[in-house]
Amino acid sequence: MGKGVLGLPPLGLEASALVDRNSPEKLLAAFGRVPRSGIPNSQWITLQGNLQEFIFSEVPDHVVWELDEFGVFSVTSMRSCLDSFLLGSSGVPTRWNTLxxxxxxxxxxxxxxxxxxxxxxxxxxxxxxDSLLCPVCMQIGESTEHLFSSCSDLCPLWHRIAVWWGVPTPTEMTINSLVTWADDVALDAESKKVFDAVIMVAFWTIWSFHKLETGPQIT
Structure with missing residues (x-):
């Protein structure tokens, strides 16, 4: 004879008993035979205890997508989850300049x-x-922060831009302060957008010069 759920032999559970989901007593009573000893009996006692503590829901079973506030799967929510996991968050909105x-x-x-x-x-x-030193100044290890904001041979570019536009340089020279430099200068909205474009061109110029100095490599 085959065994059913929890190792119990088939007990002739009537399908009609499953309709009354809020009545564990009726559900248990629907079993045709109750085991008397051994492992099946201990499993039967465990089943009774679990059913007494279990609260059945009137809502039909359905799949819930936890990445969406409405519980419904969407490509957008999946993409946002992957982006946050793979790319992380800097806490600063992505800048985009159409100029x-x-x-x-x-x-x-x-x-x-x-x-x-x-x-x-x-x-x-x-x-x-062969070396981890910055190929431009040859002083310290080449990190992104060093290359664009603190390399002694490249930093003068930012000071020349400040003189050209008549604006002060950031108090602390970091990539974050340079990227958001245009937000802190006393210029009108249109001039800020142009100044922001100049900053982007400066970053591109530094990176292009870096590639010329280091030769072909992964980009």
Whole structure:
């Protein structure tokens, strides 16, 4: 004889008993035979205890998508979940300037999230290099922050832009302060957009010069 749920032999449970979902007593009474001893009996006692504590729901069973506030699957919610997991969040909205080419906007996005192949980033990916020093100044390890905001040979570019536009340089020279530089200067809205485009071009210029200095590599 075959065994049913929990190792019990088929007990002739009537389908009509499943209709009254809020009555565990009626559900248990619907079993034709009750085991008297052994493992089946202990399992039967466990089943009785579990059913007494279980609260049946009147709502039909259905799948709930927890990534969406309405519980319904959507490609948008899946994409947002993957983006937050793979890309992380910087806490700052992505900047996009229509005055420059798309590739400049994308480069700035990659720089801001440290997604460019500097020597320290390549080392973290187990890529062997002859040296980790910045190929421009040859002083310290080449990180994204160093290359664009603190390299002694490249930083003068930011000061020249400040003199050209007649605006002060950021108090602290970091990638974050340079990316948001246009937000802090005393210019009208249209001039800020142009100044922001100039900053993007400066980032692109530094990266292009870097590639010329280092030769062909992963980009």
């Amino acid at each position: 420059v080419l798309r590739k400049l906007n994308i480069l700035l996005w990659r720089i801001f999230r440290d997604r460019i192949p500097t020597r320290l980033n390549l080392r973290d990916k187990d890529i062997d290099l």
